[in-house]
Amino acid sequence: MEFIDLKAQQQRIKQRIDARIANVLTHGQYIMGPEVSELEHALAKFTGARHCITCASGTTALELVLSAWGIGTGDAVFTTPLSFIATAEAIAKTGATPIFVDIDPNSYNIDPASLNAAVMAVSCRNPSRHPLPRIALHKQLTPRAVVLVDLFGNPVDYDPILEVAHAYNLLTLEDGAQSFGSMYKGRHCCNCGCDAATTSFFPAKPLGCYGDGGAVFCNDRELANIVDSLRYHGRINAQNKNDNIRLGYNGRIDTLQAAILLAKLEIFPEEIMLRAKAGQRYTELLLPYRNSPGIVTPTVTAEGDSIWAQYTIKLPQGVDRSALMKKLREQGIPTAINYPKGMHTQGCLRYLGYTPHDFPHVQEVCSRVLSLPMHPYLTEDDQKTIVDVLIQSIEWREYT
Ligand SMILES: *Cc1c(COP(=O)(O)O)cnc(C)c1O
Numbered sequence: 168m169e170f171i172d173l174k175a176q177q178q179r180i181k182q183r184i185d186a187r188i189a190n191v192l193t194h195g196q197y198i199m200g201p202e203v204s205e206l207e208h209a210l211a212k213f214t215g216a217r218h219c220i221t222c223a224s225g226t227t228a229l230e231l232v233l234s235a236w237g238i239g240t241g242d243a244v245f246t247t248p249l250s251f252i253a254t255a256e257a258i259a260k261t262g263a264t265p266i267f268v269d270i271d272p273n274s275y276n277i278d279p280a281s282l283n284a285a286v287m288a289v290s291c292r293n294p295s296r297h298p299l300p301r302i303a304l305h306k307q308l309t310p311r312a313v314v315l316v317d318l319f320g321n322p323v324d325y326d327p328i329l330e331v332a333h334a335y336n337l338l339t340l341e342d343g344a345q346s347f348g349s350m351y352k353g354r355h356c357c358n359c360g361c362d363a364a365t366t367s368f369f370p371a372k373p374l375g376c377y378g379d380g381g382a383v384f385c386n387d388r389e390l391a392n393i394v395d396s397l398r399y400h401g402r403i404n405a406q407n408k409n410d411n412i413r414l415g416y417n418g419r420i421d422t423l424q425a426a427i428l429l430a431k432l433e434i435f436p437e438e439i440m441l442r443a444k445a446g447q448r449y450t451e452l453l454l455p456y457r458n459s460p461g462i463v464t465p466t467v468t469a470e471g472d473s474i475w476a477q478y479t480i481k482l483p484q485g486v487d488r489s490a491l492m493k494k495l496r497e498q499g500i501p502t503a504i505n506y507p508k509g510m511h512t513q514g515c516l517r518y519l520g521y522t523p524h525d526f527p528h529v530q531e532v533c534s535r536v537l538s539l540p541m542h543p544y545l546t547e548d549d550q551k552t553i554v555d556v557l558i559q560s561i562e563w564r565e566y567t
Pocket of ligand 1: 254
């Protein structure tokens with residue numbers, strides 16, 4: 168059994184992928200070939216966003232937006248402590264200070280009341296309202312932006328969070344690396360009402376290529392133009408390649424990756440349905456074990472649909488998670504921990520001066536979560552086996 172079965176998907180579309188790749192090898196435009204703009208039009212159409220600018224990765228996408236906004240030293244950028252490290256890394260690399268905001272213990276996404284408290288705490292340099300990094304106490308930082316992560320594919324509840332963000336004039340960025348294909352109140356993720364959104368095409372993401380890739384989405388033409396320029400060394404535009412008006416990045420997607428994504432996009436709507444089914448089946452199969460032994464299934468935001476980038480359960484308190492994972496692995500079931508620690512406790516961000524106890528909800532989630540195999544081609548039989556073995560293994564731990 169695979170944690171994410173990319174081979175099953177490839178078997179379905181091998182011919183289309185081969186044909187797409189052969190086409191690129193024939194025209195030979197490996198950088199910014201025609202597939203790149205074809206993909207951008209297709210992705211914009213899919214999400215409903217006016218502009219899509221593809222780029223080298225989901226991390227680059229975050230960097231491009233923050234850079235286009237001129238975020239840097241002296242700025243405070245708010246985000247969740249519970250995400251892949253790239254979210255905070257992109258913020259910190261601009262010179263801005265990442266300010267971590269507590270999560271909602273049910274959705275695991277950023278909590279609106281905590282965002283409000285965190286902005287107030289930064290403005291008044293008062294850590295009694297909300298935990299703050301050390302620098303925010305002795306230097307007046309300017310609240311500039313908030314980066315919202317749709318964790319595991321579950322959309323952030325945007326209405327209340329955007330209300331808080333707008334009250335403080337914060338720029339809003341949706342990190343939709345895990346939620347491409349998810350919906351919130353009839354809108355596609357990466358077009359949920361933020362000033363900009365980003366996604367990743369890392370192979371394991373819901374829409375993945377065969378290498379690195381990412382995209383920026385927005386509805387503002389001026390921002391789109393700046394991002395388009397920044398990903399290509401700050402050139403003025405495609406007609407003036409060697410006229411560089413800003414310091415940018417080598418941040419483009421490869422034409423080959425764009426070609427692969429175009430083939431994958433054709434079956435993506437069907438995969439969204441298959442993923443929804445698999446997610447629902449897990450929840451149904453796990454339902455009898457809610458009270459005993461006490462497995463917590465994921466909460467999806469009201470009026471939202473998750474693409475289930477991860478199907479992540481919370482184990483009963485006291486279960487030896489590493490022993491459980493080993494037992495599952497011995498029976499051929501791969502699992503993963505997303506994430507073993509909050510970003511506020513990562514070594515690379517130690518200079519911020521947070522302590523593990525600053526975010527007790529995050530600490531609790533990190534110590535108990537377990538991600539189960541998840542992909543569109545997961546069969547009902549596989550899922551039954553996974554749940555059976557999981558439950559038996561937990562009991563085996565507790566009663567022997
Ligand atoms: C994967 C991921 C990223 C980074 O994407 P890459 O394409 O690997 O650079 C950023 N944010 C989140 C939430 C992610 O899951």
